[in-house]
Amino acid sequence: xxxxxxxxxxxxxxxxxxxxxxxxxxxxxxxxxxxxxxxxxxxxxxxxxxxxxxxxxxxxxxxxxxxxxxxxxxxxxxxxxxxxxxxxxxxxxxxxxxxxxxxxxxxxxxxxxxxxxxxxxxxxxxxxxxxxxxxxxxxxxxxxxxxxxxxxxxxxxxxxxxxxxxxxxxxxxxxxxxxxxxxxxxxxxxxxxxxxxxxxxxxxxxxxxxxxxxxxxxxxxxxxxxxxxxxxxxxxxxxxxxxxxxxxxxxxxxxxxxxxxxxxxxxxxxxxxxxxxxxxxxxxxxxxxxxxxxxxxxxxxxxxxxxxxxxxxxxxxxxxxxxxxxxxxxxxxxxxxxxxxxxxxxxxxxxx
Amino acid sequence: xxxxxxxxxxxxxxxxxxxxxxxxxxxxxxxxxxxxxxxxxxxxxxxxxxxxxxxxxxxxxxxxxxxxxxxxxxxxxxxxxxxxxxxxxxxxxxxxxxxxxxxxxxxxxxxxxxxxxxxxxxxxxxxxxxxxxxxxxxxxxxxxxxxxxxxxxxxxxxxxxxxxxxxxxxxxxxxxxxxxxxxxxxxxxxxxxxxxxxxxxxxxxxxxxxxxxxxxxxxxxxxxxxxxxxxxxxxxxxxxxxxxxxxxxxxxxxxxxxxxxxxxxxxxxxxxxxxxxxxxxxxxx
Numbered sequence: 001x002x003x004x005x006x007x008x009x010x011x012x013x014x015x016x017x018x019x020x021x022x023x024x025x026x027x028x029x030x031x032x033x034x035x036x037x038x039x040x041x042x043x044x045x046x047x048x049x050x051x052x053x054x055x056x057x058x059x060x061x062x063x064x065x066x067x068x069x070x071x072x073x074x075x076x077x078x079x080x081x082x083x084x085x086x087x088x089x090x091x092x093x094x095x096x097x098x099x100x101x102x103x104x105x106x107x108x109x110x111x112x113x114x115x116x117x118x119x120x121x122x123x124x125x126x127x128x129x130x131x132x133x134x135x136x137x138x139x140x141x142x143x144x145x146x147x148x149x150x151x152x153x154x155x156x157x158x159x160x161x162x163x164x165x166x167x168x169x170x171x172x173x174x175x176x177x178x179x180x181x182x183x184x185x186x187x188x189x190x191x192x193x194x195x196x197x198x199x200x201x202x203x204x205x206x207x208x209x210x211x212x213x214x215x216x217x218x219x220x221x222x223x224x225x226x227x228x229x230x231x232x233x234x235x236x237x238x239x240x241x242x243x244x245x246x247x248x249x250x251x252x253x254x255x256x257x258x259x260x261x262x263x264x265x266x267x268x269x270x271x272x273x274x275x276x277x278x279x280x281x282x283x284x285x286x287x288x289x290x291x292x293x294x295x296x297x298x299x300x301x302x303x304x305x306x307x308x309x310x311x312x313x314x315x316x317x318x319x320x321x322x323x324x325x326x327x328x329x330x331x332x333x334x335x336x337x338x339x340x341x342x343x344x345x346x347x348x349x350x351x352x
Numbered sequence: 353x354x355x356x357x358x359x360x361x362x363x364x365x366x367x368x369x370x371x372x373x374x375x376x377x378x379x380x381x382x383x384x385x386x387x388x389x390x391x392x393x394x395x396x397x398x399x400x401x402x403x404x405x406x407x408x409x410x411x412x413x414x415x416x417x418x419x420x421x422x423x424x425x426x427x428x429x430x431x432x433x434x435x436x437x438x439x440x441x442x443x444x445x446x447x448x449x450x451x452x453x454x455x456x457x458x459x460x461x462x463x464x465x466x467x468x469x470x471x472x473x474x475x476x477x478x479x480x481x482x483x484x485x486x487x488x489x490x491x492x493x494x495x496x497x498x499x500x501x502x503x504x505x506x507x508x509x510x511x512x513x514x515x516x517x518x519x520x521x522x523x524x525x526x527x528x529x530x531x532x533x534x535x536x537x538x539x540x541x542x543x544x545x546x547x548x549x550x551x552x553x554x555x556x557x558x559x560x561x562x563x564x565x566x567x568x569x570x571x572x573x574x575x576x577x578x579x580x581x582x583x584x585x586x587x588x589x590x591x592x593x594x595x596x597x598x599x600x601x602x603x604x605x606x607x608x609x610x611x612x613x614x615x616x617x618x619x620x621x622x623x624x625x626x627x628x629x630x631x632x633x634x635x636x637x
Contacts, residue, residue: 090445141629148621155573156622274449281445309465311460313464319449
């Protein structure tokens, strides 16, 4: 074989001599531009849609509840993965957005019980994004101080709402508008997750993702070569907020009451980070797989163990084991094993 | 005048617990570079140990504190084995989350053993009248105990070779290991010291508040406030800030409302970090 024959494809005809060469990827994947949304997005959303369809078909409320929880956690994890996974900024702000959205949504639904749920979710999303914009001065602090600051805002908000918010500690009582086993609720949650995943995809596959990864590795060096570090961090921070806020409204609509200790709970952020680390930080599939695995595991554990104290202990042990043994998560398990002392020792023994 | 004294008296126990938690947090963050969310749960475990000793053997809570410190040392060692040692080279977020895991385990065990209903020791809530204000007797013991424990730590850090080693590692871990300090040994000792100090804070919890499995976790945010405001590198400043925060909370609770008092710490932390992003202290982190 002397001449490599190009594929005889009409769209790949020889370009005119003076025209710059076009990226061939365009024609191969007509549904995506620069890999957005791309196959992973389609596969993950299709997978979740199938899960929703199956749960609706079986009509079991406990499965619907579990799936709703999985979709919630996935959204928290994916939005955390933008700012925390790509950008390396350890934000604990998820409960802030979720709680703000839940309270806004609840107040809207109490005022106008007939309002369209999708509209209320949209409103809550906008409010959460605006609130995130207000919180951007948090980025003046860096490293552990940034983490402490977001924790402080979340906890402060919880205490402030308990003391001065509508309903105080008891929270707000509202009519169930969309219970979790209602197909509409699951579909709305599915749409929110799909949009959140798409947002992550946009960050991952564009120059913004490159910049965020540079911020993660060395923020000063990134700034020195002209990466707009602060702007990137702010955009990544705000971009995740509307999805958490919208799901807050959906959560409020699915409950008979909401209270500050539930919706501003720091565990929301912890679970999001745990799910992301479990799956693989900074990857597309990490938060998705991690959330599914973690929520299924917790569901089973709650079923088996019954005792709340024991459940906490087992959760803690699993968390520690995951972090100690799989620092790269389920997706990096191959690399972790290859770099382990045991593996290297056995391979060296084999070579000598 | 007597109101001002009363406010001061009310702040004493709180100041003691903030100081002990914040000093534990500071040496963890300064030496191990780990933000420890489980520190408050060490205090809860200490508190429940004292409660168990008092209810089981009928001893004074001030004797039970020795058992609490033993438990604290064991928890510190557990922290070293499960968090510090395996994760010393891991990304910060992994370390942070691992401390959450430890916090969950401790809370779970306490909830299993003692249930979630609030517990307190009977007869520890007396008070004496000084200068026209009521001084709770528990506060006196709490403050004296905290002062003794913290002074012992200061002496250890300033006067012994071990203390010099700890300070050396916190300033420059590589440099310290070059001149013959074993960083692994120092880390272990720091974990144990932090555990003992925090478990000691359990005495304050059990004598002035009602014990629940999550009470320490709620207190740890106040510890964070103190650490952020005081910055790393100077333990005397941590003490002053702890006392000032307790006084602020006591004053706002007394004169305005309980809710504002609870919020004071968070408002302070946010305000300080917005103006001075690395805290008020020398930049070391």
